[in-house]
Amino acid sequence: MKKVVLFALVAISLMAAPYKIGQSVMPLDLEDQFGKRSTLKLMPKTLIMAFEKGTGATVNEYLALQGKEYLKKNNAVFVADISQMPNFITQAFALPKMRKYPHTVLLIRDEEQGLNFPLQEEKITVMKFRGNFLTKIDFISTADELKKAIEQ
Template identity: 35%
Template sequence: MKLWSILLLSLLPLWAQAQEIGERLAPWTLLDQFDQAYSLDSQARFMLVARGMDAAKVVNGALKDKPKDYLQARHGVFVADIQRMPALIAKMFAVPAMRDYPYRVMLDREGRVASRYPAAEDKVLWLQLQDGQLVSRQEFATVEQLKAALENVRP
C-alpha cells in the first residue's frame, strides 16, 4: 500500500501540468539556437514539441527543405526538449548544428516547458492553439505525416 501511495504522489505533478482542451497555456520564455528569447503568446497558432531525438528528427525532416521563415510565417513554434543531452555535447555539437536549420528551435534545456505537454518521446506533439488556448492535440510519428499537416496551415 505504501508503494502505491508513493507512486500516486510522484505522478501528481504530471497531472497538474497536463493541458486539457480549452485551457489557456501558461506563458513561458525559452532561448532558441541563437540565444534569442522567444515568449509564447496568443499569436501562436500551433506548437510542435519534440521530447526525444527521434521526434526532433521528424521535425527536421519535415522542415529542412522549407523556406527560412516557413514555420514563423504560419505562427508555429517548435520546442525541443534537450534536458537529457549532456551539456558539453549540446554546447559543442548539437546547438551549433541547429544554427544551420532554416527554422527556430526553442531549446528547453531544463525540461521545464516540454514537461507540461506529455507525449511519446518518439513522436512529435502538435498542439493547435487559438488565442492562447489549446484547441486540439495530435501526435505524428513520420516526416510524411507532419509535412501533410504543415501543408494544411496557411500563413
C-alpha cells in the first residue's frame, strides 16, 4: 500500500512540474480576450508568456506597436496567465482593456494549467519550439529583449 501511495505522489508531483527543454508539450486549448477558443495542436516557434500584471503590460505595450500581423509573421503566440486574478477584476477591468489590443492574447484561467509552464518572478517567459518539443527557455524583462526573442 505504501508503494502505491508513493507512486501516486510522485506521479502528481511530476504532472505539476513545469515543462523542461526536450520535453513534448501537450496541445493548448485556450480562449482569447474575446472568448474565442483556440487550440494549439502544434506549438508555434515562439510562445511568449506573462504571469504577472507588469510583465503582461510590457508584452502588450510592445505588441500593440508592432501591428496586427506581427505575431503571425513571426510564428509566435502570446499567452497571459490570469488564473490568479479575481473574476470580478478580470470581467470588469482586464478583459475590456485587452479587447482594445490589436493582437490576440490567449488566456490561462486554470491555475493547474499555468503550473505546467516555467516562470521567474517579474520576468516574461519565452519558450522556443521545434514541433511540439521545447528547445529553449528564456526569462526576459525588456521590450528590446522581447523583440530579439521573437525575431530570432
